[in-house]
Amino acid sequence: MDFAFGPPDDAFRRDAQSWLAEHMTDEFAGPAGLRGSGSEHERVHAHRAWERELGRDGWIGLGWDTGAYGNRRATLTQQVVWAEEYARVAAPGRLGHIGENLLAPTLIAYGSQAQQDRFLPAVARGEELWCQGYSEPNAGSDLAGVRTAAVRDGDVYRISGQKIWTSLAQDADWCFVLARTEEGSRRHLGLSFLLVPMDQPGRIDVRPIRQMTGTSEFNEVFLDGAEARAEHVVGGEGNGWRVAMGLLEFERGVSTLVQQIGFAEELTRVVRLAVDSGAVSDPVLRDRLVRQWAELRTMRWNALRTLGGSGDRGAPSAPTNPGAPSVAKLLWGGWHQRLGELAMAVRGAAAATGPYDWSRERPYELDAFQRLFLFTRADTIYGGSDEIQRNIIAERVLGLPREPR
CATH class of the missing domain: 1.20.140.10 (Butyryl-CoA Dehydrogenase, subunit A, domain 3)
Structure with missing residues (x-):
């Protein structure tokens, strides 16, 4: 493919440079200094404020194929321009990566219009953060072995099980969870992709995992009857494997x-x-x-x-x-x-x-x-x-x- 930068990209670069120069104030100097691997969860309040700052001017969701949620639309080359300028000024590490680059494209591809209208604006504004509920103690890279179960109970699913290595779960507002909704199913069959609110005291327990780096951005997440609304199943019940694999393509x-x-x-x-x-x-x-x-x-x-x-x-x-x-x-x-x-x-x-x-x-x-x-x-x-x-x-x-x- 032709990846040359053209006049529109140059104009976009000037816009990005101007915005970053104006908004990289002392307030964000601290989190900007925490750019090392695994530091995204440190000084979380300042990081969340930075996400909202990005969202106010449409810098979240540049690669989405719609601009209907307050986000700017950008070509592939312009997305690279933004990333280059962001790295050049050593801007803060992103807390919203999972929502912006994993969940949002997945909802655009597989979600209902109602799901898109509910979740994408909050991601674009930098107001709601997401984590990924995939890996389990005995199902990491072999994702088809997940055992977390979700049982339909009227208008909700009740989810029980354990996820691990869940990045930034301690700060996330929502989690997309791959769970088994068909009792007795095996491997990639009978799985569903559910959107689960994290604010469920007594039903969701997040335990940070301290690493040898001294940081703890990864977590264990225990779900004990955690609820997900039935309309928050992406792609329909039993189609979780297809949705989960589609998300990994976007990743x-x-x-x-x-x-x-x-x-x-x-x-x-x-x-x-x-x-x-x-x-x-x-x-x-x-x-x-x-x-x-x-x-x-x-x-x-x-x-x-x-x-x-x-x-x-x-x-x-x-x-x-x-x-x-x-x-x-x-x-x-x-x-x-x-x-x-x-x-x-x-x-x-x-x-x-x-x-x-x-x-x-x-x-x-x-x-x-x-x-x-x-x-x-x-x-x-x-x-x-x-x-x-x-x-x-x-x-x-x-x-x-x-x-x-």
Whole structure:
């Protein structure tokens, strides 16, 4: 596809630059400084205020194929322009990513008009935050093994079960939950995609999971008779697998390009560190830095090729190659993990130590590079492990025999 920036994109860039310069005030300087991996949940009140600030001027939902909810519409190239300018000024990490880039395109593709009218305006205004209720203790990458059950009781479903690794659940207003609505069903059959309010004391218990980075953006979520209204089943009862798989296509669509802009920013910081410290004079490290840059460029062109059929507005659409999302996940997961390792290699022995203050609640604070390294250990697991992605490619693309179950 032709990905050149044209005059409309240049005008859009000037608009984005002007808005960001005006709104990146001292109020948001604190959360803007928390851009490291896994820091989105810190200083949550300031982050929520920033989401509302974005929403007031239509900067949430740029890639939606409708502008009916107060959002600006932007072409694919303009979405990339926005992401570039957002990264350039080091704006705050986004709390609303799941609602904007996962739930909203899914509702546009599979939801009813009533569901779209109820939920999309609140997402576009930055007023309601979402989390994703997919993984369970025994059903992570193998999503078809979910056991959380939802039983119809008049106008509501009562949901019982446990979800885990639920990002930002402690701050979310709503959760989209994949649950089994047909008793005795197995694998991908009998599942439904339900929209569940999180404010249900006694019925929903959120327990943050403290990680080795010291952060706790992931959570366990226990549902004990939690209610979801019957009209909040997306795509109809029993069609949850189709909706859930459609959502994963959006997760690895346009947002993949945006993600790579953040990766480029991280790589730039590592290269700058290597130059400033003199580590770049080591030919082995220099070769690794160049290889990291070249692989990032390769990922960019692969993402553009995959998105070539998404239309000139960058509207949600599924890739024509069923294995494309799995290839993308394999590429970026391994790349980002190697970047964390490279950051530690550039630091040398100093990477193992850091400043500490025993008067603080967390006396030993990781710096940005240490946090990057520790967080990226999970890159090849969350969002679908490498093993699962290779199985998908083998079975659905190459036609190899299915793995015995």
